[in-house]
Amino acid sequence: MADALQLPHNRNNAVTRGVWRGADGLVHKVLTSRRTDAPAQWASSTEPWHWNYWRREADVYESRLPERLGLGAPALLASRTLPDGDVELVLADVAGTHGGDLSIADIAAVAFSLGRSQGADPLPSEPWFSRGFLADYSTTRPADFALLQDEKAWALPLIAKHFPPDLRAALVRMHRNRDRLLDLMLRLPRTVCHLDVWPNNVIRRADGEVVLLDWAFLGDGAVGEDAGNLVPDSFFDWPLRPGFAEHLPEAVTEAYLAGLDAAGWRGDRRLAVLGMRAAAVKYDWLMPWCLKAAMADEHRAYGSGERVDPDVRYQARAAGLAICARWADEAMELAESLGL
Known part of the structure; x- marks a missing residue:
């Protein structure tokens, strides 16, 4: 992602393609099921019940689950399915x-x-x-x-x-x-x-x-x-x-x-x-x-x-x-x- 700062995250986890703070000041997180370079213990799953189901975080934000649970979370500004099938979450950057x-x-x-x-x-x-x-x-x-x-x-x-x-x-x-x-x-x-x-x-x-x-x-x-x-x-x-x-x-x-x-x-x-x-x-x-x-x-x-x-x-x-x-x-x- 051009002109973006990569943020610390678990790079071993196969469900994450990357997390960046963009030039727009927003946080961009790309979820994927396509990574094959992750260690076996961090492999992703397409099974929704699995602890490392690749799309779960998008489901959480799209369903407004944090609000329903009474818990704070960054505001979801956009959720986009990319041409390769990955999902990009665009989140408000939270100060604190x-x-x-x-x-x-x-x-x-x-x-x-x-x-x-x-x-x-x-x-x-x-x-x-x-x-x-x-x-x-x-x-x-x-x-x-x-x-x-x-x-x-x-x-x-x-x-x-x-x-x-x-x-x-x-x-x-x-x-x-x-x-x-x-x-x-x-x-x-x-x-x-x-x-x-x-x-x-x-x-x-x-x-x-x-x-x-x-x-x-x-x-x-x-x-x-x-x-x-x-x-x-x-x-x-x-x-x-x-x-x-x-x-x-x-x-x-x-x-x-x-x-x-x-x-x-x-x-x-x-x-x-x-x-x-x-x-x-x-x-x-x-x-x-x-x-x-x-x-x-x-x-x-x-x-x-x-x-x-x-x-x-x-x-x-x-x-x-x-x-x-x-x-x-x-x-x-x-x-x-x-x-x-």
Whole structure:
């Protein structure tokens, strides 16, 4: 696209041909089913229920689903089917706080917005909602879980500095409990989830409104699932900031529950907490990835591919994975107390 600035996005995902800010000041996103260069775990699908259905984001915007869910999204200005069959979305460019600049208060506001939406009754349903996202996504990441038992990998200075033995044990325990945690997520109350809520997909306007980006995975999920993803995924790709590890988990939990209350949700609040905690299993694959990257000394930034400081990255990833491991343990205990 001439005279356009390419915006950061997951270039591996086969459903995206590109995302640009054009000379017109608008955001242009082209969806495709024709890419053959993507890694297998990011292949697109033409099945509307599939987590990586290529046309879902166009369906979301064209159906005005965010508005129907009571959630903020960029305004759709045009949706065009291109001569090659791809679809171009033209979206308003949203100004505000984004990505790693979001504060704990900003992220808590996202959680409240999600709870207020997901606690509503009734919620819409569409044939192109994804089904089974959590298990299908998390178990198809190409992770070498044998590395969890590799003493040489854990003894690497970068790993030993940030992942003490108790954290290692907890992460191994989360992997051993993976099937149980995934099963629990399927047994929880259902809601409509964005399924990719993390700081890079959030903008908070100056007036406080929360705007969510990248609706490609949206569909059926468990109550608490989005909020449960939001917490650890606020750590993985940015330097660790003071207070985040100590205060973000509880701030998001309280805000999400307050949002459910504001919507008049009548479910058992413990089930919502269980959904947040058990959702940590989504990142079961990340520790093997960290071990493999440390062994290869290969550390690249999301979206740009630029090399990053591994010490800064692993300090933050250890903080996020520590939350995942703790939450997975809490989920197991809470499920037992609930008789699930």
